[in-house]
Amino acid sequence: MTPYDKKTIADLIDGKLEWSALKRIISDHKDADRFEKVLAILQERVPWKEQILLPLAEHLYVVQKGRERIVKAECGYEFGDYRQNWKHKSKVFVRNTPELLQEMYRNWEHSDPQWQEMREFYCPGCYTLLDVEVLPPGYPVTFDFLPDLEGFYKEILKKPLR
Amino acid sequence: MQKARIPKKVREKKQLAAVDKPKMTLREKVNYSEDLFKKSGHYHGIHRLELRDKDPLRFERVFGKLRGALVGAREAALHISASPIVRNIGELCFALYTPEGDSITLSTGIIVHVHTISEFIKYMIRNNYEDDPGIKHGDIFCNNDAAIGGVHTSDISTAVPIFYKEQLVGWASGVTHEPDCGSSMPGHSPTQPQSRFEDGYIIVADKIGENDKIFKTYRLRSSKSTRTPMYWDLDEKARLAGCHKIREAVIKIIEEEGSEYYLRFIREIIEEGRQIALARVKERLVPGRYRAPSAMPIAFVEVAEGRTERPRQDILANAPVEVIVRPDGELFFSTDGASRSQPFPFNCSETAMQGGLWVLLSQLLFYDGRVNDGSYLAVKSYFPPGSVFNPTDPFASYSCAWPSLLACFTGLVRCLSRGFYSRGYREEVVSSYGETTDSTQGGGYLEDGTYFPLATFDISAVGMGAGALRDGLDYGYAMWNPESDMGDIEVWESLELGFPWLGRRVKKDTAGFGKYRGATDWENLRVAHGVKSLFAYMVRGGGVSFVCTGLMGGYPNATSYRSAMARSNLAEVTQAKRPYPTGEGDPNDSEVKRFLQGDYTIHKRGATLGGNLSNGDILHGNMNGSCGFGDPLSRDIELVKKDLEDEIYTAGLVKRVYGVVASYDSKNQKWVIDEGATRKERQKIRDLRKSRAIDFKEFLESERQIVFEKNLIEPIKNMYRESMELSPKWAEEFKEYYGLPEDFQF
Numbered sequence: 046m047t048p049y050d051k052k053t054i055a056d057l058i059d060g061k062l063e064w065s066a067l068k069r070i071i072s073d074h075k076d077a078d079r080f081e082k083v084l085a086i087l088q089e090r091v092p093w094k095e096q097i098l099l100p101l102a103e104h105l106y107v108v109q110k111g112r113e114r115i116v117k118a119e120c121g122y123e124f125g126d127y128r129q130n131w132k133h134k135s136k137v138f139v140r141n142t143p144e145l146l147q148e149m150y151r152n153w154e155h156s157d158p159q160w161q162e163m164r165e166f167y168c169p170g171c172y173t174l175l176d177v178e179v180l181p182p183g184y185p186v187t188f189d190f191l192p193d194l195e196g197f198y199k200e201i202l203k204k205p206l207r
Numbered sequence: 208m209q210k211a212r213i214p215k216k217v218r219e220k221k222q223l224a225a226v227d228k229p230k231m232t233l234r235e236k237v238n239y240s241e242d243l244f245k246k247s248g249h250y251h252g253i254h255r256l257e258l259r260d261k262d263p264l265r266f267e268r269v270f271g272k273l274r275g276a277l278v279g280a281r282e283a284a285l286h287i288s289a290s291p292i293v294r295n296i297g298e299l300c301f302a303l304y305t306p307e308g309d310s311i312t313l314s315t316g317i318i319v320h321v322h323t324i325s326e327f328i329k330y331m332i333r334n335n336y337e338d339d340p341g342i343k344h345g346d347i348f349c350n351n352d353a354a355i356g357g358v359h360t361s362d363i364s365t366a367v368p369i370f371y372k373e374q375l376v377g378w379a380s381g382v383t384h385e386p387d388c389g390s391s392m393p394g395h396s397p398t399q400p401q402s403r404f405e406d407g408y409i410i411v412a413d414k415i416g417e418n419d420k421i422f423k424t425y426r427l428r429s430s431k432s433t434r435t436p437m438y439w440d441l442d443e444k445a446r447l448a449g450c451h452k453i454r455e456a457v458i459k460i461i462e463e464e465g466s467e468y469y470l471r472f473i474r475e476i477i478e479e480g481r482q483i484a485l486a487r488v489k490e491r492l493v494p495g496r497y498r499a500p501s502a503m504p505i506a507f508v509e510v511a512e513g514r515t516e517r518p519r520q521d522i523l524a525n526a527p528v529e530v531i532v533r534p535d536g537e538l539f540f541s542t543d544g545a546s547r548s549q550p551f552p553f554n555c556s557e558t559a560m561q562g563g564l565w566v567l568l569s570q571l572l573f574y575d576g577r578v579n580d581g582s583y584l585a586v587k588s589y590f591p592p593g594s595v596f597n598p599t600d601p602f603a604s605y606s607c608a609w610p611s612l613l614a615c616f617t618g619l620v621r622c623l624s625r626g627f628y629s630r631g632y633r634e635e636v637v638s639s640y641g642e643t644t645d646s647t648q649g650g651g652y653l654e655d656g657t658y659f660p661l662a663t664f665d666i667s668a669v670g671m672g673a674g675a676l677r678d679g680l681d682y683g684y685a686m687w688n689p690e691s692d693m694g695d696i697e698v699w700e701s702l703e704l705g706f707p708w709l710g711r712r713v714k715k716d717t718a719g720f721g722k723y724r725g726a727t728d729w730e731n732l733r734v735a736h737g738v739k740s741l742f743a744y745m746v747r748g749g750g751v752s753f754v755c756t757g758l759m760g761g762y763p764n765a766t767s768y769r770s771a772m773a774r775s776n777l778a779e780v781t782q783a784k785r786p787y788p789t790g791e792g793d794p795n796d797s798e799v800k801r802f803l804q805g806d807y808t809i810h811k812r813g814a815t816l817g818g819n820l821s822n823g824d825i826l827h828g829n830m831n832g833s834c835g836f837g838d839p840l841s842r843d844i845e846l847v848k849k850d851l852e853d854e855i856y857t858a859g860l861v862k863r864v865y866g867v868v869a870s871y872d873s874k875n876q877k878w879v880i881d882e883g884a885t886r887k888e889r890q891k892i893r894d895l896r897k898s899r900a901i902d903f904k905e906f907l908e909s910e911r912q913i914v915f916e917k918n919l920i921e922p923i924k925n926m927y928r929e930s931m932e933l934s935p936k937w938a939e940e941f942k943e944y945y946g947l948p949e950d951f952q953f
């Protein structure tokens with residue numbers, strides 16, 4: 046597989062590729078250096094210096110900060126150790142009344158708050174919406190993804206984890 | 208004295224030769240094969256793909272011939288069928304299996320059943336069918352028992368053994384979906400059954416023919432066991448014809464390539480499928496633990512109105528998904544913590560869950576591999592015994608398994624998509640899929656006494672979720688059949704004679720919000736016409752709740768609801784040539800109510816146990832869109848403009864949700880975005896978020912109070928109780944999360 050150039054990957058990240066080009070990438074074999082390229086592009090874009098170890102989600106990265114590995118937002122907000130659920134450091138808004146749900150959905154076309162609540166998790170730094178959970182009241186907040194960073198770097202990327 | 212070590216290559220050859228010797232019974236062959244896998248970690252003990260490495264072109268040519276034969280069999284067979292579900296939508300699939308019942312390759316179509324048929328074949332082998340009733344050339348076997356291999360009673364599988372020079376060399380098999388399964392209520396996914404004794408006409412891995420001919424007794428029995436015997440009979444013939452075409456093709460290939468080559472080839476191709484699957488996991492995912500819970504609600508309209516004939520209760524089934532990806536490429540899927548199996552039709556057998564896992568992994572991760580049981584062998588799974596996803600009750604009903612299965616596997620898509628995203632392969636991300644539920648079911652009699660079924664299968668075209676780079680696919684996806692098609696209304700009307708359509712159209716303002724939006728919901732509006740009687744029901748997991756959420760800031764698509772108008776004056780309206788409704792549109796300003804008069808009802812609950820309709824009665828039905836991806840405030844305003852042009856969203860909604868201020872220039876007939884006002888509106892929404900959001904600790908404490916005081920409706924309390932009883936691990940985590948006392952119970 047011929048690697049894609051940096052511009053193509055940057056355009057892909059930004060959703061700027063034409064469908065025909067994107068379709069080719071979807072259909073083709075995967076480019077083995079994608080992770081490194083994406084990381085390098087993202088690193089150039091963020092307004093802080095810490096080394097990105099893993100893009101975790103939209104707006105969120107796992108970064109190396111001194112001897113710690115933390116979840117850091119694009120805006121600079123730091124959520125703490127990546128092994129803890131970043132949602133526990135977020136700002137939360139719960140839509141649990143018909144009125145609050147009807148700010149988004151029409152009457153009849155949203156959940157019944159007795160059955161389910163809608164939880165919105167915001168970045169405390171810039172109030173970007175990071176995740177939306179729709180779960181029954183009382184359901185523990187989901188820890189979506191706990192990466193095995195050591196295993197990933199050592200056994201798959203064959204690189205030291207700095 | 209130390210024994211001389213046999214080289215691996217020689218050992219493998221001996222192993223393969225042994226399994227194909229006639230002196231080994233089929234059951235011994237299955238045990239032998241499984242033992243080899245257990246000991247070596249490789250399918251059939253094959254470490255090296257010798258045939259492929261020696262002559263890759265020949266290897267690919269043989270694979271191509273087999274695949275072509277299967278696709279060709281499907282294309283030919285569907286023309287034998289008369290049911291629009293099979294003939295027009297393509298609800299059938301064919302697959303080829305090893306003598307031991309492992310899938311080698313498959314056709315297009317409802318590929319969810321490829322692994323379930325494998326279980327059906329293995330069931331026959333494990334139960335010594337070789338001795339009794341015997342397995343010989345020309346035999347025909349059939350199964351629709353979901354507890355053995357299948358999802359629900361309306362999926363009928365045929366399996367035909369393939370012999371070459373008196374040696375069993377494999378199985379050809381096909382599956383079709385029937386409009387009626389002879390259950391206690393008409394339809395293909397009945398909502399009333401409480402045990403398998405109400406699930407309908409169950410064929411338990413039966414021998415239904417010999418010498419390539421279906422037994423007369425079986426045909427007569429079938430003709431009296433479902434409400435749609437013609438469709439059943441012709442689908443039976445379609446499956447059989449497809450199997451025979453595959454059998455012919457396989458024998459021809461063996462004659463061209465030699466049986467030794469063929470028998471090694473079919474094992475190598477499965478091992479190759481397994482190796483590719485492991486490689487894909489390593490290539491595309493990041494090792495770690497992924498979680499994505501869902502809860503499947505079934506809220507009956509009749510329960511709310513206190514008019515159930517038999518005891519029924521509302522249900523909320525916990526469907527937690529955990530995926531563990533290890534650095535060596537192993538993927539482990541678990542539903543530990545799932546709710547308990549119940550006397551309801553929403554149970555899923557373990558084989559159905561394996562089928563669901565297989566069909567999604569084949570589409571999301573292993574699609575450029577071999578798509579055979581190698582993928583199944585590469586993945587480990589756990590479906591808790593006694594749970595809704597693996598009932599241990601031998602009497603359990605499975606007739607409406609799909610709502611549970613669909614809700615659960617939305618979590619798998621979200622888990623894998625997080626992995627794709629982190630790995631940099633953002634083009635593979637999908638927020639999830641729309642649930643293929645809410646089809647209209649039932650049956651009725653025309654005024655002349657002709658029976659007609661209601662079994663619309665336009666659910667085969669719901670939405671695919673938004674990705675990290677693109678919007679969701681509108682009305683173009685079904686997780687169990689990648690060849691999505693909603694079918695022409697006129698074709699459905701040829702089946703469902705007394706229930707014509709007034710319209711089918713996109714439902715505005717329903718697509719899941721996000722940086723990339725989900726697919727839009729769409730709707731049907733139908734009227735009972737020319738009927739003596741008509742019984743109809745619908746079931747959708749949603750209604751009282753969203754079944755799945757968006758990804759990374761994306762929102763779910765709108766929920767469904769039930770609406771109908773009894774005793775409408777449609778006949779009078781059409782006679783007077785006045786406008787009539789072709790959909791409902793905004794339920795708060797229903798087009799049905801605006802154009803017609805009658806007894807209009809609307810309900811948030813998504814499931815019905817069924818009711819009778821009379822001529823002129825109108826029924827509305829929603830079809831699912833899908834969830835969004837990313838924060839809606841980051842949606843490109845040009846995309847929002849296109850949403851307005853395409854009538855996906857209204858101007859009011861895009862302002863409320865996307866913070867985009869737009870107006871329609873009627874002179875130039877185009878939408879205009881006010882960029883300055885949009886910037887301000889988006890900042891206003893951001894400020895509102897800031898002013899209303901609370902610290903997580905405060906939120907956690909409020910949730911803890913709800914749990915501690917058990918201030919929850921019964922279905923939720925039941926759900927937590929069952930999960931805690933079935934899974935000590937889930938109970939432990941739950942109590943630890945809230946700091947609850949050790950003896951806390953619901």
